[in-house]
Amino acid sequence: MTYRDWLVGTVVSTSMLTPTAKGIVLEVPGWKGSAAGQHVDVRLTAEDGYQAVRAYSLASTGPGDTVELAVDLIEDGEVSPYLVHELREGDQLEFRGPLGRWFVWKPEDGPRPVQLVAGGSGVVPLLAMLRAHAASGSEAPFKLLYSVRTPTDVFYAAELTELRSPTLDVTFVFTRETPQGWPQPAGRVSRELLGSATVPAGEHPAVFVCGPTGFVEAVADWLVELGHDPVAVKTERFGVN
Amino acid sequence: MAIFSRGFTGRPRESNLDLPPGQFLTEDFPVLSAGPTPRLDTAEWRFDIKTETGQTLSWSWDELLALGLEDVHTDIHCVTRWSKLATDWRGVSLDKLFENVESSFDFVMVHSYGGYTTNLPLEDILNGQAWIATEFGGEPLEPDHGGPARLLVPHLYFWKSAKWVRGITMQRDDNPGFWEQNGYHTYGDPWREERYW
Numbered sequence: 001m002t003y004r005d006w007l008v009g010t011v012v013s014t015s016m017l018t019p020t021a022k023g024i025v026l027e028v029p030g031w032k033g034s035a036a037g038q039h040v041d042v043r044l045t046a047e048d049g050y051q052a053v054r055a056y057s058l059a060s061t062g063p064g065d066t067v068e069l070a071v072d073l074i075e076d077g078e079v080s081p082y083l084v085h086e087l088r089e090g091d092q093l094e095f096r097g098p099l100g101r102w103f104v105w106k107p108e109d110g111p112r113p114v115q116l117v118a119g120g121s122g123v124v125p126l127l128a129m130l131r132a133h134a135a136s137g138s139e140a141p142f143k144l145l146y147s148v149r150t151p152t153d154v155f156y157a158a159e160l161t162e163l164r165s166p167t168l169d170v171t172f173v174f175t176r177e178t179p180q181g182w183p184q185p186a187g188r189v190s191r192e193l194l195g196s197a198t199v200p201a202g203e204h205p206a207v208f209v210c211g212p213t214g215f216v217e218a219v220a221d222w223l224v225e226l227g228h229d230p231v232a233v234k235t236e237r238f239g240v241n
Numbered sequence: 242m243a244i245f246s247r248g249f250t251g252r253p254r255e256s257n258l259d260l261p262p263g264q265f266l267t268e269d270f271p272v273l274s275a276g277p278t279p280r281l282d283t284a285e286w287r288f289d290i291k292t293e294t295g296q297t298l299s300w301s302w303d304e305l306l307a308l309g310l311e312d313v314h315t316d317i318h319c320v321t322r323w324s325k326l327a328t329d330w331r332g333v334s335l336d337k338l339f340e341n342v343e344s345s346f347d348f349v350m351v352h353s354y355g356g357y358t359t360n361l362p363l364e365d366i367l368n369g370q371a372w373i374a375t376e377f378g379g380e381p382l383e384p385d386h387g388g389p390a391r392l393l394v395p396h397l398y399f400w401k402s403a404k405w406v407r408g409i410t411m412q413r414d415d416n417p418g419f420w421e422q423n424g425y426h427t428y429g430d431p432w433r434e435e436r437y438w
Contacts, residue, residue, distance in 0.1 A: 045246050046251045082248070
């Protein structure tokens with residue numbers, strides 16, 4: 001088995017993470033684990049043999065034969081409506097991976113500070129990095145800046161709260177609606193906010209930015225303007241679905 | 242043999258012969274890149290071709306354009322599974338840039354501003370198959386799509402069409418470039434689904 005072969009996973013549990021996003025946990029005999037930030041290709045096959053394949057980031061990381069996906073619904077999509085509305089416990093799902101070796105953080109990367117910037121469901125591969133950080137006992141200082149529309153759109157809200165530690169800081173930015181009593185009004189990430197809420201360029205962090213194209217373009221441009229080395233800023237943008 | 246996905250019907254079948262296997266049509270122009278978008282000034286832009294003999298041919302922006310732009314009407318296919326059909330580009334054919342190149346090597350490494358690289362066989366970028374593209378859809382190429390100039394090699398997956406291109410180095414062997422080192426196929430033929438190695 002290699003990451004090029006199609007594997008069959010069995011859905012052991014699903015949960016709605018937000019009103020439009022579903023967490024899917026699969027058991028996959030023979031899965032060799034994944035590094036934080038990697039993704040898989042998911043393949044659906046209709047009765048007439050028609051197939052559709054899309055890439056999804058892994059929320060899970062490390063060894064073991066369990067794989068966790070977090071899929072956000074794209075209304076006019078072809079694969080995500082099936083995964084979010086139809087797929088249920090006991091179903092089988094074909095996929096291959098883990099794929100991607102660039103947008104990846106590993107505990108062996110050492111104590112270098114890490115800044116994560118997420119837009120919407122772009123938080124999924126970054127959550128895998130936070131989990132890898134916590135599971136490894138890494139002492140690298142981690143910061144996550146997470147831009148999301150409303151409090152109900154936050155993926156893994158409880159876990160993000162639990163993961164907070166002296167080496168792991170989470171900052172939320174609500175773009176449409178804030179929780180009650182939130183100190184800032186709803187609004188988008190700005191260059192100023194990025195400058196004040198992220199690891200300064202002078203500390204030479206590794207930076208990972210994931211989200212919709214417009215968000216990633218704006219954030220990556222500002223990071224470079226704020227003095228980050230472009231080579232240290234890794235980006236992943238949503239493709240179309 | 243694939244397993245069937247209970248309850249999955251899929252979209253109406255696209256019986257489009259222009260669509261390689263595993264691809265779907267998009268009307269958008271999605272962006273895929275590994276880092277921030279470089280902002281380049283054409284006044285300082287240069288393009289170089291270097292060979293094993295130490296020969297370096299070099300063009301400024303104006304010198305490149307003076308070679309003459311061709312209209313290119315083509316389909317493009319991204320490894321992330323979108324295809325865009327009947328796109329319109331303008332660019333300088335690599336045949337013109339290679340007219341005076343003397344090399345016995347069969348492969349090239351393409352270099353970009355920002356450090357991106359991609360490898361190709363020389364025969365895949367000659368004979369009307371590749372361009373330095375400077376316009377898309379009748380407009381100057383936007384920075385997020387690789388402007389001011391990107392390589393255009395539309396018969397291969399689009400990561401081979403390096404954005405923000407700055408030069409080509411001849412190489413004896415088909416050493417892998419950036420995405421090729423990070424898991425993508427060394428050649429990338431969309432009709433044979435050469436996505437990963």
